[in-house]
Amino acid sequence: MKYAYYPGCSAHSTARDMHESAVAVAEALGIDLVEPPGWTCCGATAAHQTDRVLAASLPAANLLKVRDMGLDMVVNCAACYNRMKVANHEVSTDPAMQKLVSDAVGGDYDGSVKVRHIIEVLLEDVGLDVIKATLKRSLNGLQVACYYGCLLVRPHEVTNFDDPENPTSLDRLVSAMGGVSLDWPHKVECCGGGLSMSRTDVVVSLTDAIVGMAKAAGAQCIAVSCPMCQINLDMRQLDIEKQTGTRHDMPVLYITQLLGLCLGISPDELGLNKLMVSSASVIERLEVHAHD
């Protein structure tokens, strides 16, 4: 299994742990990830709020690089994944846009590179049976609220990821790891995404509702697969406590970090020390049961 792996800018800053855990998990499961040489930013929310040609061309430049590698593109960041898929959609459905984008990126691009999220690769290409057979530890009944946010599932006709209102991909992975995936209503609510700095007020209000609901559902941790969801739900707990006095103490882990732990990879290698809310309770639980 070989893929062109697009890490995204946050892989080298706020979401180093997302990147490190994905790479470690891929290696353990025999997935070969090759970075496209010279990959560039997808433009994220800032570009699509500014200009359509810019918003489609920034991802397309990377898709063109991947086309030349003759591989499918695998993305871990939900925002990059979304932008790549939207760019493919724009280019393949709008001939005028296809022309503008091809001119901007300096090469003819038709929107044909297949874009996959790493969760899709884990579920569809590796498969739950293989994952289960490779696990060294179990989550042993850890209660996990799986949080998908917006960018994986919407717009659904473009991303085509799982179910738009009740996705279960992360839940299936958690169950395979021996955890209890919780039924809760905020799976696809929005955390505020890219407005973390520019509208902190909005983000604090949204994350408080999401983390609070996870807690009410009995969650011992939240599993995510988007660097913006992760930093918002994790870091903004400090602001929630300051503003409302409520201390949620809810660890927010990438699904690849949970999977890495169950594959026997060390917490440091998975970047667990980078979380703002400590994941010690999750790690201890696995440690205890590992010696059972």
Added chain:
Amino acid sequence: MTITIKKSSKEIEGLIRRVEEISGVDLNLCYQCKKCTSGCPVAKLTKSPPSEIMRRLHLGAGDELLGSDIIWACVSCETCSARCPMGIEVAAVMDALRILALEKKAAKQEGNVPLFNRAFLSTVKLFGRTYDIAMIAAYKIGTLKLMNDTEKFPTMLKKRKIALLPPTGADRKTTRRIFKKAKQNKADKE
């Protein structure tokens, strides 16, 4: 709820036509079921929820609509588009309103999303990838709210959640070309 709109035919046509042109949405499809507003995570934080924006556009609102607070509180989560029974891309309407607000320089609002977007994109233009420290500095200097979130910086630096050095290895030439072409295309249109 009563919606009052300013009647000024020339201005009115301009805004609707541009919103439909940029978003590719047929505004007449909306029948005000308000599913967009029901699912909107920021509706309760704003004065005009998405269904009201749709109605105002439908009734022929003018440029004053570009001052609506939801334009910059909208988190682009696309729940509205996903749930619209008529398949209207309400989120695309919001993107169009943002683009028009910038174009018509109506973009003055709390939090200053356009400034953040500019700071973000300027580092991408320069380095080919985002460079958090430069982006945060540009944004903070612009907003004059220098102390917001600074208490988190030491921890984030220690945890290497913010990169100190600018990104290397990106194909900056292509990124610069894209920015140039996008700007050219915009200028050609105007």
